[in-house]
Amino acid sequence: MLTLPNILTLSRIVTVPVLVALLWWPKWEAGYGIAFAVYCLMGFTDYFDGYVARAQGTVSKLGIFLDPIADKIMIAAVILVLSAQGVLNGPYVGDMHVAAGLIILIREIAVSGLREFLGSLRVSMPVSTLAKWKTAFQMISLGALILGNALPRWTVPIGELQANLPHTIGLVTLWGAAALTVITGWDYLRVGLKHMD
Secondary structure, three states: OOOHHHHHHHHHHHHHHHHHHHHOOOOOHHHHHHHHHHHHHHHHHHHHHHHHHHHHOOOOHHHHHHHHHHHHHHHHHHHHHHHHOOOOOEOOOEHHHHHHHHHHHHHHHHHHHHHHHHHHOOOOOOOOHHHHHHHHHHHHHHHHHHHHHHOOOOEEEEOOEEEEHHHHHHHHHHHHHHHHHHHHHHHHHHHHHOOOO
16 A cells, blocks of 8 residues: 555665665765755655544554564664674774664664564554654764764764764764663563563
């Protein structure tokens, strides 16, 4: 059922390879600038497709199925490419920031599996408010990391270091997202364990 909300959701999935291609060269400032614009547009469609579906009363099973998948594909693709290209690197701890991305990816896979298991038991697992905050932190962090490579001269002094401001915000919020990921993942797991023998 190709309603406008579903088309917007599908557009996010189709756009992921374009975003990945733009992020492939971390020294290409213009490419990262375009990638930031594309990423923001994808984030806007994520909000807008749900809003339109609810406003028009066109919430569909296809949309309910595709929307979280589109989000996870986009987040996973960006984390993997930024990790591979050395963007998840910062002062003091180097590439240990990759661990925050890894935590997020592990949680997304685990919760998806848990939802599938509970779905077979006809048990719903609604998205919590804290999980929505987690998603917001993820979106902000990855956007800031992309913007940091587009604007490498936006620096601020941190001790004796000159740190890129968007990049630093991106790393801090990435760890915030990872912390919320652990908390919400545990909450979902506790619900799931009640239905396991």
